[in-house]
Amino acid sequence: MDTKTLLAFLLALPASTDTELANNSALKQLCNKLELLNRKSEITPKDWENIQGKLAAILESNAPLNQLYQERKAQLEGVEITSDLLPTLAELEAAKPANRKLGKLGYHPGEPPGDWDFKNNEITNIVTVVLSNEQPAKTSQTLLQKLIDLLKKQK
Numbered sequence: 001m002d003t004k005t006l007l008a009f010l011l012a013l014p015a016s017t018d019t020e021l022a023n024n025s026a027l028k029q030l031c032n033k034l035e036l037l038n039r040k041s042e043i044t045p046k047d048w049e050n051i052q053g054k055l056a057a058i059l060e061s062n063a064p065l066n067q068l069y070q071e072r073k074a075q076l077e078g079v080e081i082t083s084d085l086l087p088t089l090a091e092l093e094a095a096k097p098a099n100r101k102l103g104k105l106g107y108h109p110g111e112p113p114g115d116w117d118f119k120n121n122e123i124t125n126i127v128t129v130v131l132s133n134e135q136p137a138k139t140s141q142t143l144l145q146k147l148i149d150l151l152k153k154q155k
Contacts, residue, residue, distance in 0.1 A: 003081065003123040008073035009055060010130055011148065013140040015068045026061065030054040031131035034124055075151050085150060086122055087143040095129050095139050 033054060037047050059066040079085075087095070126143060133139040141148065 004076045004079075005052070005055070005073065006123050006127050007081065007144070007147070008069050008076055009059075010127060010140045010144055011072040011076075011151070012065055012068040013130070014137045015064065024058065024061075026054060026058045027131060027136070030058065031128060034128045034131070037124055072151075075154065079147075079150065079154075081123075081147075083122070085147045087126060091143060092125060092129050095133060095143055097129075097133050 030051065033051060037051070059069055130136050130140045130143065
């Protein structure tokens with residue numbers, strides 16, 4: 001599983017209602033799993049497999065979300081995800097729910113932006129913040145607006 005899979009999922013969320021997402025137990029399980037992974041120093045292939053399974057369960061239960069996810073995933077194929085397309089540490093901290101402790105968020109000192117682990121950490125951070133928020137669809141749209149704008153230009 002690559003980080004574009006998770007980004008495609010986040011980009012599909014704004015098509016759903018926040019109420020619908022807030023009551024989705026599979027979404028909460030995915031968020032909990034990502035919170036645990038966020039505390040680990042390395043994400044293993046088995047961890048990614050587990051995340052993929054939880055993501056598949058969410059998409060199977062919501063056909064419109066799945067369709068939009070597939071479209072977003074195809075759009076991301078030719079896009080290089082760089083740090084300037086992702087939210088900054090300040091934006092993540094601002095979107096983080098006040099009532100939840102999410103562990104250390106943000107850019108890990110000493111890791112260059114092009115590093116694979118850096119991207120895993122940052123995408124995991126973004127997904128964790130979005131899914132733990134009371135309005136995941138709105139939060140996703142706000143945090144990923146730069147990427148959304150880029151994808152609109154490519155059409």
